[in-house]
Amino acid sequence: MISITGLVFSITIVALQLAAGRFTSRVMRDFLRDRLIQWTLGIFVATFTYALALQRSVRGTSETGAFVPALGVTVAFLLVLVSVGSFIAYIHHIANAIRIASIVDRIAAQTREVIEDLVPDVEPAPAPEPPHGDPDHVVPASRQGVVVAVDRAGLVEAARGLGVVVTVLAPVGEFRPAGAPMLAVHGDVADRLDRRPGRTVTFDSERTHEQDVAFGFRQLVDIAERALSPSLNDPTTAAQALDQLHDLLRRIAGRPTPSGRHVDRDGTLRVVLPLPAFPALLDLAMEEVLHYGAEDPQTRRRVRAMLEDLGATARPEHLRAVRRWLTALPGP
Secondary structure, eight states: OHHHHHHHHHHHHHHHHHHHHHTOGGGHHHHHTOHHHHHHHHHHHHHHHHHHHHGGGOBOOTTTOOBOOHHHHHHHHHHHHHHHHHHHHHHHHHHHHTSHHHHHHHHHHHHHHHHHHHSOSSOOOOOOOOOOSOOSEEEEOSSSEEEEEEOHHHHHHHHHHHTOEEEESSOTTOEEOTTSEEEEEESOOGGGOOSHHHHTEEEESSOOSSSOHHHHHHHHHHHHHHHHSTTTOOHHHHHHHHHHHHHHHHHHHTSOOOOOEEEOTTSOEEEEOOOOOHHHHHHHHHHHHHHHHTTOHHHHHHHHHHHHHHHHHSOHHHHHHHHHHHHHSOOO
């Protein structure tokens, strides 16, 4: 059991290296959080530990009266059978998980969930205009790291309790050094400003999909870029990433831009949270892909078809960004 556990660990490391080297290192977090991988490693270690502990119950010899725990041995045997089944399922799962189609599908699915949460398909409710001018107070970042989540409801309640309007200065997905301005507070709170607003912002060492729409775009663009590099020269993989970018952009192009303004229960503006707009996401999807794939016929065809479809389905306020890229697109 300990030998096969080592084998499973080795296969996992190799799979991570292959995925990181061929596609993008940003997919490694998804592999490490995969439930089947965690379950397989857990059942192997549990079987080994149980069998090792069970050996302490085996005592004596045939002459002195041996004791073998029959029930314990049966349980160990059943655990081995479960481990063998888990190993077969693991091999099948890991072989499919490192396929480019599975990777881009998983990234796109996670990004769609974030889009449904942050970019709803409804007109944003009217909200008061945010305050202008310099803030009365600035809350610094509590630590260095990437902003991965903002507790919108908690921040609204904290701002309501203080009677102020809070503007988040760094969007989700941006790195912030320790002590850099993080929240701008508009309102006279004097010495009543406490640490509550700062606690509503979560930092991490790397970006996640939790509230970061642009992170999925970043991963797909990285995959397309690497596929278009001379070292790989794999335009079909780039086309698969572009197909998913097309679907994500099409979903956002038909939706109104969120205002990013959050009001309390009384309808008073309390929080202004910057969100990526459609033009910024389109720029993210187009700039680097066209830079590296401008001379590849397949990439040009896919990009042109995507932009033409977006031009036919996008809302009027998004058409300008689409037409700008159609104009800049290289010829056939």
